[in-house]
Amino acid sequence: MGVRTLSDALTLPATASLASAYASIRARRVLVLLVLAAVLVASLLYDIANGPAGLPVKQIIAGLFDPAALDDGQRVILWDIRLPYALMAVLVGAALGLAGAEMQTALGNPLASPMTLGVTAAATLGAALVVVFDQKIAAAGIGGNYAVTLGAFIFAAACSLLVQALARAFGGSSGAIVLFGIALSFAINALVSVVEFVAEAGSLQQIVFWSMGSLARADWNKLAIIGVVVAICLPWSLRSAWAMTALCAGEEQARALGIPVERLRLVTLLRASLLAAVAVAFVGAIGFIGLVAPHLARLALGEDHRFYLPGAALAGAVVLSLSSIASKSVVPGLVLPVGIVTALVGVPLFIGLILVQRRSL
Amino acid sequence: MSWGLEVKGLGAGYRRRAVLGDVSLATINPGSVVALVGANASGKSTLLRTLAGQLPAMAGKAELDGIDLLGLDASTRKRMIGYMPQSLPSGGSLYAWEAVMAASRATRPELSQAETEAQLELVFKRLGLAALAVRKLSELSGGQRQMVGLAQLVVRQPRLMLLDEPTSALDPRWQLEVFDVVRALTHETGAIALLAIHDLNLALRFCDHVVVLAGGRVIADGSPHEAMNAQVLSDAYGIEGRVEQCSNGSTIVLVDRALSRTNPGDLST
Numbered sequence: 184m185g186v187r188t189l190s191d192a193l194t195l196p197a198t199a200s201l202a203s204a205y206a207s208i209r210a211r212r213v214l215v216l217l218v219l220a221a222v223l224v225a226s227l228l229y230d231i232a233n234g235p236a237g238l239p240v241k242q243i244i245a246g247l248f249d250p251a252a253l254d255d256g257q258r259v260i261l262w263d264i265r266l267p268y269a270l271m272a273v274l275v276g277a278a279l280g281l282a283g284a285e286m287q288t289a290l291g292n293p294l295a296s297p298m299t300l301g302v303t304a305a306a307t308l309g310a311a312l313v314v315v316f317d318q319k320i321a322a323a324g325i326g327g328n329y330a331v332t333l334g335a336f337i338f339a340a341a342c343s344l345l346v347q348a349l350a351r352a353f354g355g356s357s358g359a360i361v362l363f364g365i366a367l368s369f370a371i372n373a374l375v376s377v378v379e380f381v382a383e384a385g386s387l388q389q390i391v392f393w394s395m396g397s398l399a400r401a402d403w404n405k406l407a408i409i410g411v412v413v414a415i416c417l418p419w420s421l422r423s424a425w426a427m428t429a430l431c432a433g434e435e436q437a438r439a440l441g442i443p444v445e446r447l448r449l450v451t452l453l454r455a456s457l458l459a460a461v462a463v464a465f466v467g468a469i470g471f472i473g474l475v476a477p478h479l480a481r482l483a484l485g486e487d488h489r490f491y492l493p494g495a496a497l498a499g500a501v502v503l504s505l506s507s508i509a510s511k512s513v514v515p516g517l518v519l520p521v522g523i524v525t526a527l528v529g530v531p532l533f534i535g536l537i538l539v540q541r542r543s544l
Numbered sequence: 545m546s547w548g549l550e551v552k553g554l555g556a557g558y559r560r561r562a563v564l565g566d567v568s569l570a571t572i573n574p575g576s577v578v579a580l581v582g583a584n585a586s587g588k589s590t591l592l593r594t595l596a597g598q599l600p601a602m603a604g605k606a607e608l609d610g611i612d613l614l615g616l617d618a619s620t621r622k623r624m625i626g627y628m629p630q631s632l633p634s635g636g637s638l639y640a641w642e643a644v645m646a647a648s649r650a651t652r653p654e655l656s657q658a659e660t661e662a663q664l665e666l667v668f669k670r671l672g673l674a675a676l677a678v679r680k681l682s683e684l685s686g687g688q689r690q691m692v693g694l695a696q697l698v699v700r701q702p703r704l705m706l707l708d709e710p711t712s713a714l715d716p717r718w719q720l721e722v723f724d725v726v727r728a729l730t731h732e733t734g735a736i737a738l739l740a741i742h743d744l745n746l747a748l749r750f751c752d753h754v755v756v757l758a759g760g761r762v763i764a765d766g767s768p769h770e771a772m773n774a775q776v777l778s779d780a781y782g783i784e785g786r787v788e789q790c791s792n793g794s795t796i797v798l799v800d801r802a803l804s805r806t807n808p809g810d811l812s813t
Contacts, residue, residue: 202661429646431635441622
């Protein structure tokens with residue numbers, strides 16, 4: 184155990200400050216956040232530059248600050264195609280990373296994520312139903328161009344509420360909530376299969392494409408919505424950073440500190456559900472970001488939530504932005520749905536993280 | 545207004561199962577260290593949790609310096625009462641410094657960053673934990689994590705400290721350290737400490753007051769010398785033992801044998 188006793192501490196002259204020893208850890212974390220932000224900017228620029236029509240980075244930067252510096256074709260490529268696409272990767276990645284981090288803290292379970300809690304599967308079901316009942320919904324004038332997004336969001340949000348309601352009804356522990364989510368995912372996936380089974384060929388193609396997750400649906404209106412949600416949720420979650428950090432030291436410890444754990448958990452899960460539902464509603468089922476990004480952030484930044492939460496958002500943004508680049512680069516001339524790339528990259532990355540964390544414990 | 549802790553007719557339990565019945569304590573003066581002793585499931589933890597506001601009281605009253613503890617709002621309770629549960633702080637990637645910092649920031653947000661760090665500095669050094677401050681909880685032993693739990697409580701500087709088996713994971717030297725610190729803090733600040741504890745000799749030696757619980761009721765309450773005798777040992781624990789005076793004047797308990805089990809130590813109570 185430690186080397187000093189109470190009497191030592193009272194009689195010894197002041198030694199090296201513990202606060203300054205911790206300050207070096209804090210400084211390292213700030214540096215990690217800055218590096219992540221720099222990698223994100225570099226990735227974003229490369230993602231914008233990457234495509235069939237060549238757009239040098241220098242020209243992109245000039246065009247971002249002064250669109251008139253570009254000719255009409257370049258302006259359309261940059262502002263209407265590449266930039267929304269690349270920014271959507273950043274914002275969706277940030278939303279899913281933050282959502283996953285909040286879910287994992289709230290439930291004290293490193294397996295919690297929008298995917299394992301059934302939110303992603305529910306969004307797919309909502310989207311699939313809208314695709315199948317397309318004409319009736321259009322006739323009723325619901326949702327307009329956003330009908331599929333709206334359907335996905337409603338089902339994703341409903342799934343989050345249902346998981347929590349079930350867990351509360353059965354006196355659910357955090358482990359029970361994850362189990363409910365996993366069970367619900369299986370049930371919802373079965374329902375998606377039923378919808379796909381009865382869907383016509385055209386609708387089936389749309390559903391399958393949606394369920395692969397694609398950034399090609401990006402536009403400025405969607406970006407504005409998801410940007411506002413992330414801009415509200417990140418500072419909101421940071422307001423509870425100390426309570427969530429305390430929760431990491433144990434549920435009973437947090438209660439002993441007077442932290443209202445049930446309310447904290449409910450608010451955190453609702454906020455995470457909103458982030459996840461908005462994200463998957465716009466781009467389709469993108470898995471693993473919400474699972475992998477919090478683990479990356481925890482490994483690099485620890486569990487002090489002042490750093491962990493923005494770190495998870497940045498890590499999610501970086502991973503999805505890099506996946507976006509990979510989706511355009513793997514097969515020349517073809518843009519793969521980014522959900523396929525995140526699944527292919529996410530699984531080995533997740534296994535690698537587990538191995539690294541095991542070694543460090 | 546009366547100073548100190550008053551508990552009268554307190555009843556509490558879990559759902560419909562009453563664990564504590566009509567618990568009343570003699571007035572506990574400011575600056576006192578009180579041992580709660582008794583067999584497993586005798587109601588020690590339930591009493592601490594009820595006073596901490598973790599469990600609702602079913603009956604009775606509890607006042608600290610004339611303030612009703614059972615009707616406190618959450619923010620006043622956070623400031624007045626510090627509770628250290630039996631479970632140890634965990635959290636794989638959390639540094640000990642962060643765990644204690646979080647305890648302070650979550651309960652005393654009015655302090656500035658510098659003030660909080662100065663408090664932490666003092667607490668870590670005072671508890672002899674300086675070497676652990678920038679180590680992760682996952683790297684610490686059970687005893688070390690128990691000391692971090694104590695630091696989480698001490699840093700809050702509560703008027704009433706409720707500690708549930710705070711020495712259960714500690715070796716004898718660190719058990720003494722805990723009592724040393726708790727006694728120093730209560731005597732310096734006038735705070736009151738209630739400790740649920742199984743080691744009767746520690747309780748008798750280092751506490752000003754001993755409360756013996758059996759089956760959710762108080763069966764003895766007073767100074768160590770008054771509260772503990774052979775009959776109390778039999779009633780509370782179902783053991784035959786002696787309470788004797790040591791050559792240095794301290795009171796010690798010698799356990800001779802277990803009596804046939806009737807109900808005092810019955811784990812199902």
